[in-house]
Amino acid sequence: MKFQKHAIPLYIIASVLFGLKTYIIYRFHLNILMENFLQEVILFINPFASAFIIFAISVWFKEKKQMKFIRYAALIGTIILYFNLIFYRNFTDFLTIPVLFQGSNAADLGSSALALINIPDILLFLDVVIIWYLSKGYSSRVTPITKKDKPKRKKLALGVSISLLLINFILAEIERPQLLQRAFDREYLVKNIGLFNYHIYDTVLQSKTKMQRVLADGTEIPEIRKYVKESVMSNEESNLFGIAENKNVIVVSLESVQNFVINNTVNGQEVTPFLNDLIEESYYFENFYHQTEQGKTSDHEFLIDNSLYPLPRGAVYFTHGQNEYNALPDLLKEHNYYSSVFHANNKSFWNRDIMYENTGYDHFYGQDSYQINEQNSVGWGLKDKPFFEQSIKYLQSMPQPFYSRFITLTNHYPFELDEEDASIDKYNSNSKTLNQYFPTVRYTDEALKLLFNQLKESGIYEDSVIIVMGDHYGISEFHNKAMSQYLDKDTITPYDHVQLQKVPFLVHIPGHEGKTFSKIAGQIDVKPTILNLLGIKNEKDIVFGTDLFAEDRKEFIALRNGSFISKDYIYTKDQCFDRETGNLLATGANELQTSSEQNENNCQPIKEKVETELSYSDKIVYGDLFRFYDLGN
Ligand code: GP9
Ligand code: MN
Numbered sequence: 001m002k003f004q005k006h007a008i009p010l011y012i013i014a015s016v017l018f019g020l021k022t023y024i025i026y027r028f029h030l031n032i033l034m035e036n037f038l039q040e041v042i043l044f045i046n047p048f049a050s051a052f053i054i055f056a057i058s059v060w061f062k063e064k065k066q067m068k069f070i071r072y073a074a075l076i077g078t079i080i081l082y083f084n085l086i087f088y089r090n091f092t093d094f095l096t097i098p099v100l101f102q103g104s105n106a107a108d109l110g111s112s113a114l115a116l117i118n119i120p121d122i123l124l125f126l127d128v129v130i131i132w133y134l135s136k137g138y139s140s141r142v143t144p145i146t147k148k149d150k151p152k153r154k155k156l157a158l159g160v161s162i163s164l165l166l167i168n169f170i171l172a173e174i175e176r177p178q179l180l181q182r183a184f185d186r187e188y189l190v191k192n193i194g195l196f197n198y199h200i201y202d203t204v205l206q207s208k209t210k211m212q213r214v215l216a217d218g219t220e221i222p223e224i225r226k227y228v229k230e231s232v233m234s235n236e237e238s239n240l241f242g243i244a245e246n247k248n249v250i251v252v253s254l255e256s257v258q259n260f261v262i263n264n265t266v267n268g269q270e271v272t273p274f275l276n277d278l279i280e281e282s283y284y285f286e287n288f289y290h291q292t293e294q295g296k297t298s299d300h301e302f303l304i305d306n307s308l309y310p311l312p313r314g315a316v317y318f319t320h321g322q323n324e325y326n327a328l329p330d331l332l333k334e335h336n337y338y339s340s341v342f343h344a345n346n347k348s349f350w351n352r353d354i355m356y357e358n359t360g361y362d363h364f365y366g367q368d369s370y371q372i373n374e375q376n377s378v379g380w381g382l383k384d385k386p387f388f389e390q391s392i393k394y395l396q397s398m399p400q401p402f403y404s405r406f407i408t409l410t411n412h413y414p415f416e417l418d419e420e421d422a423s424i425d426k427y428n429s430n431s432k433t434l435n436q437y438f439p440t441v442r443y444t445d446e447a448l449k450l451l452f453n454q455l456k457e458s459g460i461y462e463d464s465v466i467i468v469m470g471d472h473y474g475i476s477e478f479h480n481k482a483m484s485q486y487l488d489k490d491t492i493t494p495y496d497h498v499q500l501q502k503v504p505f506l507v508h509i510p511g512h513e514g515k516t517f518s519k520i521a522g523q524i525d526v527k528p529t530i531l532n533l534l535g536i537k538n539e540k541d542i543v544f545g546t547d548l549f550a551e552d553r554k555e556f557i558a559l560r561n562g563s564f565i566s567k568d569y570i571y572t573k574d575q576c577f578d579r580e581t582g583n584l585l586a587t588g589a590n591e592l593q594t595s596s597e598q599n600e601n602n603c604q605p606i607k608e609k610v611e612t613e614l615s616y617s618d619k620i621v622y623g624d625l626f627r628f629y630d631l632g633n
Contacts, residue, residue, distance in 0.1 A: 098314020
């Protein structure tokens with residue numbers, strides 16, 4: 001009887017243990033940027049608040065069921081936490097429902113996923129074991145809530161849950177006004193409302209976007225059209241218009257190659273000697289940004305074929321693979337082009353087979369089109385050199401003119417490479433990932449050289465325009481420390497992080513002299529650029545990019561998370577930087593307006609345009625609006 005008096009309800013113990021674990025994960029396993037003390041306070045409160053709300057539900061159950069509920073809540077909660085942790089280690093991002101249902105990709109992750117699991121992770125399940133043990137009645141100090149106590153306990157649980165939730169949301173609102181409305185950045189959400197509330201929020205968002213298609217009727221199109229005509233499309237033809245009429249177009253996407261390796265060295269060795277030479281003989285855009293989000297490679301494919309933005313959550317290839325589009329292959333078909341993609345991976349990865357079919361590709365040379373064995377594979381599959389070697393025969397027998405895209409694979413996280421393929425040494429830092437990155441980038445560079453030689457030997461080269469680009473970043477924020485060491489900087493600031501989203505981009509036209517452009521450019525511009533080179537006018541189309549060779553171009557490049565780059569500014573995470581110097585000019589919530597000049601200088605006007613543009617693109621995709629619009633020219 002004495003024990004009963006001091007007995008602690010299990011749901012309280014579970015809340016404390018689980019809350020503590022969640023806090024430890026937030027604080028020490030995730031790389032969440034803490035800007036002020038209030039953020040620290042919120043981050044400390046929200047794990048306990050979420051845990052209490054979940055475990056307190058048990059009070060409504062019968063005595064035996066209470067224990068069962070607490071056990072399984074702890075287990076499922078831990079699994080959710082752990083999945084997020086693994087995902088975060090790879091992508092510095094949190095799971096969303098669409099990503100979760102891309103299960104078919106998870107099976108292909110193979111070595112990547114294994115590299116993300118650490119043995120000490122077992123400790124993250126320690127509280128589950130304790131809760132499990134206690135819930136089985138092994139300690140008489142821990143009790144379920146008895147029938148007698150229930151009414152009182154229910155009131156208490158409900159009252160405390162609501163108060164905790166309110167305190168959390170009020171603090172979050174003070175820290176980030178309009179957090180939920182403006183939620184571009186998942187890290188802000190998790191930081192402020194906690195991972196579990198974030199998942200609930202994400203679920204609501206998911207149902208909302210599903211509804212958008214049902215409710216859409218095409219009435220939004222005139223407004224979007226008007227915007228595109230006035231603010232995106234250039235009015236003049238560039239001087240390269242039609243220069244490559246009827247030529248083959250070859251687009252080579254280099255997996256995870258970022259621009260910082262270009263004309264750079266590691267241990268005194270050039271990282272990309274072939275690309276560096278190629279740039280000298282090509283139109284090279286040194287300020288070209290990737291604009292991908294959770295759909296990674298597939299997002300970049302979506303951008304280049306459609307000049308629409310990928311989605312803020314999930315991969316558009318998966319979530320909206322059946323929409324109507326006006327993609328390059330379909331468009332080029334009207335000009336007698338044969339379109340194909342070469343990529344030695346599973347056809348269904350990123351739902352490519354469905355999307356390619358839907359957007360007019362004539363053929364997809366996937367895994368089945370290649371001889372793949374242990375000797376010629378590493379990491380994710382067929383190595384880039386045999387990939388190109390085996391592809392050329394298909395290219396030679398293809399009807400011309402063709403539009404063909406190649407996607408490499410070797411330089412994919414975790415950047416594995418056989419010793420005999422490594423021409424340069426690894427880097428030396430605390431990041432194995434960054435260390436291994438350089439030799440694999442070099443391998444891909446050598447593979448590209450091989451492709452060019454083959455194109456020349458087969459005679460295809462002379463009749464082709466060849467575009468080479470990086471698909472997205474390869475080194476995530478998780479490796480900032482090593483990255484700052486490599487780049488010889490004290491730290492990687494949010495400004496530096498945006499600048500690291502540059503990927504190489506060049507247009508190689510045989511016979512043309514090389515030229516380097518400094519204008520701000522991005523993947524959204526690829527489709528209009530290709531059409532311009534081929535001399536195809538596409539005036540009725542709705543695109544958000546501009547021909548890269550045009551003089552009057554849109555003034556900004558928007559990243560998918562709402563950050564942007566303009567001639568003068570870089571805006572990210574509610575901060576406005578001077579693009580040239582990297583100096584912080586203003587923050588969104590708290591502007592550093594020391595002079596009236598700075599007042600005018602801030603990013604606000606462009607930020608609004610970026611938000612409008614991204615929302616127009618999202619409306620098209622979520623509403624499947626092209627089904628209401630005749631894009632025929
Ligand atoms: C998969 C390959 C890699 O086929 O394109 O995809 P990623 O993980 O970079 O999006
Ligand atoms: Mn990729």
